[in-house]
Amino acid sequence: MKIIKITSHVLSYDLPEPLGYSQQYYHKRTAHLVEVETDEGITGWGECFGAGTIALGNKAIVEKVIQPMVLGMNPMDRDAIWHRIYNLLRDHGQKGMPMQSLSGVDIALWDIAGKVAGLPLHQLIGGKHRDRVQAYGYGMMLRPESVDSLVARFQDEAASIKSMGFKATKMKVGLGPKDDVRLIEAVRKGVGDDYKFMVDANHAYTTSDAFYVGRAMEEFDPYWFEEPVAPEDYDGYRELRQSLKVNISGGEVEFSRWGWRALLEARGLDIAQPEVCALGGISEYLRVLALCHAHFTPVVNHVWGSAVAVATNLHLLAAMPPLPGGLFPWEPMLEFDTTDNKFRDDLLTEPLNIQGQVASNDGFVAIPDGPGLGITPDRDFIRHFDIGNA
Structure with missing residues (x-):
């Protein structure tokens, strides 16, 4: 061949x-x-x-x-x-x-x-550790509107994602420290107490501003604080992790086993977020996953893209060994962008129907079981939206 x-x-x-x-x-x-x-x-x-x-x-x-x-x-x-x-x-x-x-x-x-x-991808890797994974709903993105409007929308959108059946949700911040704290408060109000939510800064802050936001968010009890500072700032990550109560996560823009080795050795992450479509593909992802577990750092894959990326990550999450293991092990989650995305919903001849599965299966999603990724893209759909030769 x-x-x-x-x-x-x-x-x-x-x-x-x-x-x-x-x-x-x-x-x-x-x-x-x-x-x-x-x-x-x-x-x-x-x-x-x-x-x-x-x-x-x-x-x-x-x-x-x-x-x-x-x-x-x-x-x-x-x-x-x-x-x-x-x-x-x-x-x-x-x-x-x-x-x-x-x-x-x-x-x-x-x-x-x-x-x-x-064989499905998860069997090529070594087999499933779980038959389904829980998904969290990603939303509350910024728009060019007033802070008051964003605060109101974030509260309503957070409540809506919860009502869809997702067991956790994630929001964006990046307006500035004080306004971002207002957004975080709004999301907590939207989902109520005892519901998991996460805060994603996309490296918006200096270390001092990240400390301000990290300390102010403590009363709202988010599960993690994602990419608080620039990805190159390993010292900033380590200082934040040592001092803040919230989990520090990141790594979506780190590449290869060599980049991840430096990040992990800096001891700046509570939760690692490798992006398989960026760091070097599945081959390199598996090496990075082994490095993360060798550093006793749990992994929640970063997922952003089409149904191809979603299907790939479902296999990887199914095949991820439990860390540290036990009768009730810590479990990874599938990141799912709830905003408008035809390339996630309509690309495949047989859609993954993530939101339908979440609604009917108590927040969980099944693992594809066809050969390889277990999906078939619709070529007519691809031709319609392809701009590569424009």
Whole structure:
């Protein structure tokens, strides 16, 4: 079997209303799918993290840089392929877009391997530790509106996500320390007492501002404080973790085992959040997961993208060993973006129906059991939204 073609599909559509986080507002939903074709007619699908023009840049890396390196290689030799690509790109990008691009290709190779073996991804990895995973509903994103309007909307949206059946929810912050505390208070009011919610700053703060927000949020008892400071600021992470009561989480923009080794050795995380579509794909994710567990750091995968990313993470979460184990072990959760996303809801010929499962299964989602990722993207849908050749 040989790789004969790799295609990037960059999909986009106009959102019904702008969404934002601490760094920017965006008006379009984007997804970057990678299709790897073989001479035996077996095709694998993957996904690259990175939206908008980043996705278009990654398309060029996938098709013009990575594809020539691997044409004619056996797709089953995925570890050899991974190291060939990484070693040839090492001088040009050990983090960021080259790794995002490699991630999509690697995920597609694992999908092919599962189809060749007739096994779902979680069995290729080593088997399921759980038959279902609990999902948390991600919402309360920033919009260009007044603080008072955001406060009211956050409270209502938090209550709505709870009513959908999700057992936890996550909000954005990034307006500034004092206004962000108002948003956090609103979400606690929206969900009531004894309901888990998380706060995501997308590295909005200096360390001193992160301390202000972290201490002020204590009375509202969030479960974790995500990416409070810049991802390069390992000392800031460590100082916050040592001093704040809330769990400190992060890592979605860390890359490869080498980047994760430095982050974990800094002892700045209570909860690790690797992004499989960015850090180097499934091959590298498994090495990063082993590093996290070697440092006794529990993992909740970062998930942002299409149904391809969601399906990939369902397999990975099912196959994640319990840490530390026991009769009632700590369990990971599936991150699920509840905002408008056609690429999550309508991409597949048989949709995952995450929200329907959450509503009917007490907040839990089943693991796909078909070969590879266990999904089939709808090619007509892809053609309709593909802007890659525009």
